[in-house]
Amino acid sequence: MKETLKLSCLSCGQANRFPAAKLDASPKCAKCGALLVTGDVAAIGERQHDKATVTDDLPLIIDYWAPWCGPCRTMAPEFATAAKALRSKARFAKIDTQQFQAVSQRLQIRGIPLLILYAKGKEIARLSGARPAADIEAFVRQHL
Secondary structure (H helix, E strand, O other): OOOOEEEEEEOOOOOEEEEHHHEEEOOOOOOOOOOOOOOEEEEEOOHHHHHHHHOOOOEEEEEOOOOOOHHHHHHHHHHHHHHOOOOOEEEEEEOOOOOOOOHHHHOOOOOOOOEEEEEEEEEEEEEEEOOHHHHHHHHHHHHH
16 A cells, blocks of 8 residues: 555545555544545535545545435445445445436446446446445455
């Protein structure tokens, strides 16, 4: 692992650098003070999405969902469970495809729920359909 890590704040979008050894010490955003690595799922907007997917040193898995989607709502607690299990391995976020349609169009998302794993500024893999936490964890571990 690198000596320093770069993570975008999933709250305000600020780029942050900190020593990799401090990853488990709950680093905070220099601008807004939000925790950068929480083990929770962050609801993000287009700005945070675009910045984090290309600049973050820690893998990022994003759930593309919509409030009207039954399978999306069913999978949400499973996604949160996987986020806690993989706290220091990857960050987890979700983006509402109904609210941020430009993101869906740009990524050619045709069905939801859809999970996309990003690492080192690139899309690594996609997993479609509602999945239990164990499948989500296995998906992330397989591609890291």
